[in-house]
C-alpha cells in the first residue's frame with residue numbers, strides 16, 4: 001500500500017465513493033473554530049475489540065497540537081497531528097487509555113495528501129496496532145479494558161472548551177466492534193468493506209453532506225464554526 005502502489009489501489013488516490021451515487025463529499029475544517037460535536041461517546045458502550053479508521057488531509061501544520069478525534073476525559077481515545085520540532089517533522093498520532101495508562105503510536109505524514117489512518121485493538125490476541133496507509137507503524141501487546149464510560153466525543157477539535165482545531169479535511173470515519181485485519185483495512189480504504197456478522201459498525205460518519213452517523217447508534221454530529229462539506 002502507500003504511494004508506491006498505483007493503479008487500482010485506493011491508498012494512493014484518497015477516499016473512494018462506495019455509495020454509487022457520485023456524491024462523495026468530505027468534512028472541511030479551517031483550523032480556526034471548526035469542528036463536529038457528537039451527541040454521544042465515540043464508543044457507544046462496552047466493547048472488547050475495536051477499530052477506528054478514517055481519511056485525513058492536512059492543509060497546514062500549526063506549531064501546536066491539533067485533534068482529529070477525541071473522547072474524554074473518562075473514555076479516552078484520541079488521534080491528532082503535531083509538529084515535533086522546527087525540522088518540520090509533521091506527525092500523526094493515535095492512542096487509547098486502557099487501565100489508566102495511555103498507549104500511543106506516532107509517525108510522520110505528508111501535508112496536502114490524503115492519508116488512511118487506522119487503530120485496532122484485538123482483545124483475543126491482546127494486541128494494539130496502528131496503521132498509516134495500510135502499514136503498521138505501532139504494534140504493542142496490551143491486555144486491559146477498553147474504557148466505556150459515557151462521554152462526549154468530538155471530531156476535529158477537543159471540547160470543553162473547544163480548542164486544537166484541525167486544519168484540513170476528514171472523510172469516512174468509521175468505528176467497528178472488531179479488530180479489522182490488514183486485508184479488511186485495505187478493503188475498507190478501497191470503499192469495499194461493509195458491515196458483516198464478523199465486524200459491525202459502532203459508528204460511521206461518511207461526511208457526504210452531513211455529520212450523521214449511519215450506524216444503528218445514530219451518534220449524529222453537529223457542525224460548529226465554519227465546518228462544512230466539500231467535494232473530494
Ligand SMILES: [Ca+2]
Nearest residue numbers: 025206207208
Ligand atoms: Ca465522504
Ligand SMILES: [Ca+2]
Nearest residue numbers: 030032033226
Ligand atoms: Ca473557522
